[in-house]
Amino acid sequence: MIERSDGRTLKTTRTSLRILTLILEHDGLTLAQLDGMVESPKSSILSHLNTLCDSRYLVKSDGTYHVSFRVALLGETVRSRYPSRESVRTVLEDLAERTGEEANFTIFEHGRLLLFHGTSGNAATEEDEADYRSEYYLHNTAAGKAILSELDPKRVERIIDKWGLPRESEATITARERLFDELAETADRGYGVVDEEFAPGLVAVGAAIHSADGTVLGGLSVGGPKYRVDRTRIDHELGEQLLDAVQSLESSLRS
Incomplete structure (x- = not known):
């Protein structure tokens, strides 16, 4: 894009x-x-x-x-270029049920993430969820970090030049050097992590979703309140469950 x-x-x-x-x-x-x-x-x-x-x-x-x-x-007509809502919903509902947390699929377009579909797990409550939004920055979202980690550094710079690194919570990364360090760690890990960077108390993991030709289409993420989602759970449970869901969704896009 x-x-x-x-x-x-x-x-x-x-x-x-x-x-x-x-x-x-x-x-x-x-x-x-x-x-x-x-x-x-x-x-x-x-x-x-x-x-x-x-x-x-x-x-x-x-x-x-x-x-x-x-x-x-x-x-x-535009929607016909993207996955069907049914295929996305099936993967998201399964991920949300397995984790008990909120799962979202977003489309990557013009340096932003646009909400395609989201669902909550059994353990999620209305009080746990952040305010509803339909458009997100990349630097402070888990899927956004995962996408940025796959892009050429010059393209990442262009995205930052256009949208900046606005602070949306006290933990939001607003320095380019620190963000690039985080993106290197994200690339090694295979998925992005945000720890209250998007909203206070919210922790999430996210990964890029690729279309059949290998280009980045969007991102898949799952997360919830910090008292339920800590780094131990991410490293030993959520990360693997997320990547399984990514594989499932990408397989449906290739079929």
């Missing part, structure tokens, strides 16, 4: 996409609401809205703009 563009980009296109994203995130917005969110003249925002409506990416109802169903259909 590309983390940077070597060619010219268009500010107007970025604005249209920003408007589309805001409308999707807020499940509908009016022109007046967008006027307070987008740094463009109100007349320009309206032109973007008219263009998106004319292109059938938006629909307007009683003054409120919504993302169109056509966008959902386009999204389904």
Whole structure:
């Protein structure tokens, strides 16, 4: 996946996409609401809205703009390039049942992880789980570290240049040198580990998932609260269970 563009980009296109994203995130917005969110003249925002409506990416109802169903259909077309939800769900549910912890599969795209599907084990509770998110950084997630450990160092640098190393908890690694040291250990180990780096009290292990041609498709991870998931359990149980699940999922992708 590309983390940077070597060619010219268009500010107007970025604005249209920003408007589309805001409308999707807020499940509908009016022109007046967008006027307070987008740094463009109100007349320009309206032109973007008219263009998106004319292109059938938006629909307007009683003054409120919504993302169109056509966008959902386009999204389904994109899904055909990725594993079926059923195949992923089967592996995740088995991993979650075996470990009693939360398991997730994420897609690697443009230097970020996008949540594809997640499930919780029998021992997981609502209080144990971190706040729901659909997009993650690589440097402070177990699957993200595993993916970074497989990439060329120059590509890792480009990802860091684009997204930075934001601190999301006190334990988050924010220094490049320390991150590269951690990635070397991850490569030797075969899977990534985060110890409260994503969220306080959360420990997880993760590994890269490869498509049939060997390219990195995404990541598989499993984890839970620190009082249940310690390094001894990781080294003697979770790591092996994770890698077994990786093998199972990759086998289904090759079939």
